[in-house]
Amino acid sequence: MRWRRVKAILVKESLQIVRDPRSLMIALLIPLLQMFLLGYGISLDVKQIPLCSYDREGSAASQDLLHRFEASPYFSLQGHATTYAEVGHKLDDGSCRIAIVIPADFTKTMNDTGRGVVQALLDATDTNAASLAAGYASAVVAGYSSDVQLHSIERRGGRIATQTPVEVRARVWFNEDLVSRNFIIPGVVALVMAIVGSQLSSLTIAREWERGTMELLISTPIKPMELMLGKLLPYFCIGMVDAGICLALAVFWFKVPFHGTLAAMLVTTGLFLTVVLCIGYYVSVSIRSQVGASQVALLLTMLPTTLLSGFSFPIDQMPRAVQMVTYLISGRYYVTILKSLFLKGSPWTDLLLPIACLAAYAAAMILLAARAFRKTLD
């Protein structure tokens, strides 16, 4: 390999990038845009679930229970229904996702049998949100019923037992407030880097075929590895600037805590960027049209990074076979590393395995991509 030829390609490619300021701007603005869209668009927190009530009793007790729902941060009372049909209608048109129906004999049954019953109707088109809402609703009702119990015991002049049932006090580490954004943003950074990296390189070879410049280029003594290095180095620099933008937004705009070291962040991002650039390059070599290459590169990097990296779905809850597949996804290692760098601040040594995997992956992709290029027209 001769550095002379790598440099010739590198200079040429850089000149062409600079001569096309529109594409350069897109390369720098896209990650900014995607960080905002994905950072705000994806939130697993369920708050302010729209709720409607149907109080068929209208007693002090039933109003007390409904006030508790109103006071909860998880619900927002959207109105009172006066018939079942109205409840059904509100759930149908989506103006509320949960309805609390208090039966006409609520207080009476509670006094007679000691057990009151409330009905909750849920819109479960979004099962995840519905099960969370059901959970929050039973928590509100449980709080109410324990207060009622206390009152009735006090009224009978009994003493309150000092021994309360066993209570779990969970302390959550690494993301103390359980803000899902803190958990999501590192994944979003990985996703944005995957998209940007593969898009940058997916056009380089296909463009030369489309413009007719490739035939001359492959008649020169340039070697496949020299061509690839010269072409990818400028895009690597742009990709690292993009990574800087993503990191800055994550920390300063989305206020995600960053506990790791900048060096670890740069090294691992460089490795991941190498992987996705090589994937884009490989596709560009195989598919000689810019549009086709860009589409395929997007699918090959965005889908696995979204679905199989542990970014949106926890890997340990996947079926065994799918779990095995995730080991083949470079995003898996990068997401693991990023979550750790952002939220845990684990020392280098704890991350050696995923970093080694990512490095091996990058080395393999470099060889694969360089060898895919053939200097013939056959």
Next chain:
Amino acid sequence: MTESPVPTQIVVDGLVKRFGAFTAVDGVSFGVGRGEVMGFIGPNGAGKSTLIRILCGLLRPSAGRALVAGIDVAQDPEGVRRRIGYMSQRFSLYNDMSVLENLRFFGGVYGVPRSDMAARLEFAVEMAGLRGREDALVASLAGGWKQRLALGAAILHRPAVLFLDEPTSGVDPGSRRRFWELIHTLAQDGVSVLVSTHYMDEAEYCDRVALINHGRLIALGTPTQLKQHALGGELLSLEGDRLGDAIGELQAAPGVLDVAMFGNALHALVDIAELRLPELLLRLDGAGCTKVRGRRIAPSLEDSFVRLVGTSASPSDVLP
């Protein structure tokens, strides 16, 4: 017979290239010597570009052998690439880069020694006549300049063999002439040049011409040899009114080998011109043509080519 140089720079023997069921190059053999300008002539799709691409190491031959600068193109295409310059049919320099940036780029990938670089760039700019336009974007150059720049880029590394695939297509006649002068200058310095064209007049500029049709070499020789021998007869030019109606009449006449329209005139290939001319004029008169006159003419390459393509079922005996 003019002396041909010993064919050392390009040696092609029984070369075949098949794309699936289609045979693009069908058993072609020839040789090109040092400093020789060899022209490929043939209609579009005849296999000229495919042949050149094989010789540049861009396509693998299906059968046969080809040596370029003494190196087997199938076994060591990289070795071939270091020794050749290539101008592809489609303009392949970078339009969004300047003249000098393009030249520096190709100097770099061809591995021109650093110490020679400045002089080679100078030479290429001078040769292409682009002095004063070194910093102009290639996109802004006219066709003739672009072609000369492409030639300049192809010879930066002093290749022994130069392949030019229809370098003058779409270029104005003045620029074409100038381009051919450059080719001859390079050939005088010892560069072997293989150039394809579909302009018949350009074939006259070549030391030797290969006529190619349907992937086969149908004739090979100097322009003079081809004109004299390829026809296998003598040529008459007949003029007059309403000649088109009489083609059938002429073809049936004794001693007539072939008849074809050439512009306003009919060209008739006959065994002995002096013997047949009066007879043909009489026949034309009888067929209702008026103002007929005729004379013997020296055949052009185009006559030879048309005749050879028409009878190319068997390779011509002009092959040396």
